[in-house]
Amino acid sequence: MSIRNIVIGAMASAMSVAMAVPAMAQTEITWWHAMGGQLGETVNQLAEKFNASQSDYKITPIYKGSYEETMTAGIAAFRAGEQPNVIQIFDAGAATIIGAKGAVVPAQQLMSENGVPFDINDYISGVRYFYADKEGEMIGMPFNSSTPIMYYNEDALKKAGVTPPKTWEEFQSVTAPKLKEAGYVPLTQSHLPWIFTENFYSRHNLEFASLDNGYDSGTPVMMMNEDPIKGHFAAVKEWLDNGMFAWYGTGWADNQKPFNEGQAAMWLGSSGSFGGVKAAANFSFNATYLPYWESLTKEPYQTFIGGAALFAMSGKPADENKAVAEFFRFLTSPEIQYFWHKETGYVPITTAAYELAKKEGYYKETPQAEVGIRQLTERAGDWTRGYRLGFYVQIRDVMNREYGKILSGEKGVDEAFTTIEVESNKLLERFSKSMGN
């Protein structure tokens, strides 16, 4: 070992001692999340950046498994009084955590109480109210926000001599037959409830559930046994039978794989999948908006966000809540939002961050990354804000089960949608009762 190395080593250890001293006074907070793999790495980077940006607070991210597992772990921990400061809850769980009065401190309240400026109009419109209560107060801080978009294999489309379809009519009459002829699986998708149901309703501005899609108090009823959605699934089943669409079960990855491997020409996934596709695909790909039925609407409406939000759990001391507020301030800053957007493909949640990304010329080099956010800011309608429905994880399971039956030919469309309507309304009623209504 040279003298120089020894000196550097000594300096490094002296510095780490110096840095360890203020750690004694730090407020430590925990953050349970559901971001595995590459996304988990980025979450860790976010935490490191926050911890390095100041010396008063230290956040520790802990991976708790899938969205469902994270929520269940959080609930169990809350009941035992061991809840984390921050928990990531996904879209389908929003009604459960927001409905439980007293489980969380509303993000908006937490920030303003701790002197962090908050203005809901800073957030882009498709994001703003999804995790808000009916008065429009933001309860959960949107974190990983994505929306379904269509990825396509440029080489495949060129070979077949087609352009990405704007409407489903175009898809079934022109795009899919040509792609099939060229030897490709024309289309796959990764999430039937999210892409072909929830966002189908938003894209065509259709009422999804009564009581303002469930945002109003009371027991909502779902509008699932309706002609538009039934027509869509009848068409999907026909595409499947004619080799214009392929379905590999309910798993997300199983349906993305054929696209990544170049067998499927187009894939409906999340705008947040961008990073993953980029890493896996060895062909040139691009992304565009989610198609719509021209027969249902001349011009499409915006979709809403999926993904998850961060919730500050209640029952924590004031200094820890202050730390969470500071973390939210850090998280919503344009630079961090831009970093997150760029690393993961999730949309930036504030207008300032979107402007920053534009200014930096990010969309010039990667126009695919802008598709999600542009779709989220298309024209809004009465039913494009999102939904707030209880026991929604089970309702999605019911949908997946019945959709699977339609696609595997076990059941007809009418019968399946009657079952979905009856069972999801039963679940909603049950949830409402469990909330003490």
Added chain:
Amino acid sequence: MIKSQFKSPLFPYLLLLPQLSIVVIFFYWPAAEAIRSSFYLEDPFGFSSTFVGLDNFRDMVSRSDYVATAEFTIIFSVIVTLFSLAIALLLAVTADRVLRGASTYKTLLMWVYAIAPPVAALIGIMMFDTLVGPIARFFQALGWNYQLGTNRFDTAFAMIVISIWKQVPVNFIFFLSGLQGIPKSVQEAAAIDCASSTRRFWTITFPLLAPTGFFLLIINITYSLFDTFGIIDVVLKGEPGNNPVTLVYKVFLDGFRGNDLGGSSAQSVILMILVLILTVFQFRLIERRVHYN
């Protein structure tokens, strides 16, 4: 025989205390809690809890998927139990006859026993995968368009095969030791009386194996009802979709994934009753008819 007596009448209970407290804390308390919450409707975070009587049970049986799940569970358990017992018995009888390299055969046959259910299921998924699995490809070559995860029947088929495969070695070990417990003299006497080995098997060996077989029957029923959870979970990859699940898996889905505590407690109470019936059946009806000596 020396009969010893404890000085204090409480002393034996003190000695039993560790065991009893484990049983109470880990078995009776949770069971009582499950029974209690099956009569309540509670929000996931536990803020409000309402007594609803038998509503949870009524809701449960009125749901079409619960009935379908119960039906599937019965079919699944019967097939898994029957086949894992039959295959194991066949293998045990065959391995018992082998003279050269017997221990090698036996070791190889027992190997699978050491594999954890989720790992067994992972291996199974690789074999049955629609696109790359060799078994799936084999079926497809035969003209059966095998689709794991999208076709209800095909997924059930994979679950059943994996569950049987995982259980055969356990049964094999027990059957083999049962076979070796049959006295040589009895077998030799039978061999003098009867030339047909098949007939000898059914009249001598099989009845003498009955205690083992009966014990294994109960073990296998509980295995197929409860212990196949890990296999089912891995085969489904966390998303049940339109695939079949067993009753135990449904308790998990509704309780842990869906956060419906009352509903899933009601389901587990039903399972408890089922186990109770099985136990009574074991001790009352069958045990009398099986001769252990």
